[in-house]
Amino acid sequence: xxxxxxxxxxxxxxxxxxxxxxxxxxxxxxxxxxxxxxxxxxxxxxxxxxxxxxxxxxxxxxxxxxxxxxxxxxxxxxxxxxxxxxxxxxxxxxxxxxxxxxxxxxxxxxx
Amino acid sequence: xxxxxxxxxxxxxxxxxxxxxxxxxxxxxxxxxxxxxxxxxxxxxxxxxxxxxxxxxxxxxxxxxxxxxxxxxxxxxxxxxxxxxxxxxxxxxxxxxxxxxxxxxxxxxxxxx
Numbered sequence: 001x002x003x004x005x006x007x008x009x010x011x012x013x014x015x016x017x018x019x020x021x022x023x024x025x026x027x028x029x030x031x032x033x034x035x036x037x038x039x040x041x042x043x044x045x046x047x048x049x050x051x052x053x054x055x056x057x058x059x060x061x062x063x064x065x066x067x068x069x070x071x072x073x074x075x076x077x078x079x080x081x082x083x084x085x086x087x088x089x090x091x092x093x094x095x096x097x098x099x100x101x102x103x104x105x106x107x108x109x110x111x
Numbered sequence: 112x113x114x115x116x117x118x119x120x121x122x123x124x125x126x127x128x129x130x131x132x133x134x135x136x137x138x139x140x141x142x143x144x145x146x147x148x149x150x151x152x153x154x155x156x157x158x159x160x161x162x163x164x165x166x167x168x169x170x171x172x173x174x175x176x177x178x179x180x181x182x183x184x185x186x187x188x189x190x191x192x193x194x195x196x197x198x199x200x201x202x203x204x205x206x207x208x209x210x211x212x213x214x215x216x217x218x219x220x221x222x223x224x
Contacts (some may be wrong), residue, residue, distance in 0.1 A: 003152070031209070040120070042200060043155070043214040050209055058211065090154050098143050098210060102154030 002026050004104035006091050013081045013110045021076040021106050025092030029101070031094045032074040033058075034066060036087040037105070043090065049074055081110045114138060115203050117215025124222050127198070130188040132218045134201035137182065141203040144177065146186050149198045157200070159186070191222045 004025045013019055023032065030051050035043040045058030051070040063085060065077045074093075078085060086109050092100040117134045124130045134144075145160035161168045161175040163185065168175045174187040188195055201215040 024136050033211075035214075040216055042216040044115070045211055045213075048209060050210060056209065059213075092154070094210075098145065098204065098206065098212075099162070099213065100147075100155075102156065104152070104154050 004091055004093055004101050004103040006089075006106050008106060009104070010107050011109070013078075013108065015082060015110060017081050018077070018079050019081065019108075020078075020090055021091075021092075021108075023074045023103060024072055024077070025074075025091075025093040025101070026072065027093060027095070027101065028071070029093035029095045030071075032068065033075065033092045033100070034064070034076045035090045036060065036093065037090060038087050046076065046089075083110045086110045112215035113216070115201055115215040117201050117218060119218060120216070121219045122221070124191045126191065126193060126222055126224050128191050128222075130186075130191045130195070130218070130220055130222070132186045132199055132201070133183065134185065134203075134215050135181075135183045136203045136213075137204075138203070139182070141213075142206050143201050143204045143210075144174065144175070144184050144210050146173075146181065147200045147202065147214075148218075149200065156198060188220075191220075193222045193224055196220055196222050 033048045034046040047066040052071040089106045091103045146157035146158045148158040149155040172189045177184045202212045204212045
């Protein structure tokens with residue numbers, strides 16, 4: 001049982017490049033989330049999904065897009081990367097209980 | 112605006128001592144208060160959680176104290192061990208709707224032998 005898997009684990013981008021982060025969960029969870037973690041700022045919610053085909057904005061959605069075409073996958077896209085998007089990105093999922101299951105993170109650097 | 116305020120930012124405790132981390136919130140609609148533990152290179156993992164109908168919850172060496180009137184809650188780690196060295200995040204959410212968690216800024220705990 002892999003839980004929540006994030007790919008890639010590390011990535012370096014140049015300003016203006018685009019990329020997609022993939023999150024996959026094998027627990028059949030309805031809810032999925034993308035957070036970013038920055039020093040001194042904790043975890044901030046970017047976007048979330050309450051089920052297949054649905055997405056919604058979180059606290060810091062600007063510059064990001066998401067898609068949930070399949071229940072097990074939640075994709076986070078950066079259309080035109082900026083240095084301010086240098087961060088560690090975490091995906092999480094949950095079922096009806098409040099417990100979040102996190103992936104191990106993607107460290108992204110934008111030069 | 113930070114929905115949940117956490118202090119201290121960092122904490123150093125001797126082995127066997129008590130570690131205390133404090134959090135405060137403003138939104139009285141919050142009704143679920145978890146603590147997450149994060150080791151370097153890993154994602155956060157749920158440690159313990161409390162709902163506002165009780166003032167304290169204990170699981171092993173970890174205790175949450177909750178003060179509804181003051182809108183504050185804290186994590187106490189008794190008999191702290193070097194293996195407890197990690198970053199701890201408090202969080203809060205409403206149990207209705209999407210139940211999005213709002214996290215504090217984190218406390219880096221170091222337990223020295």
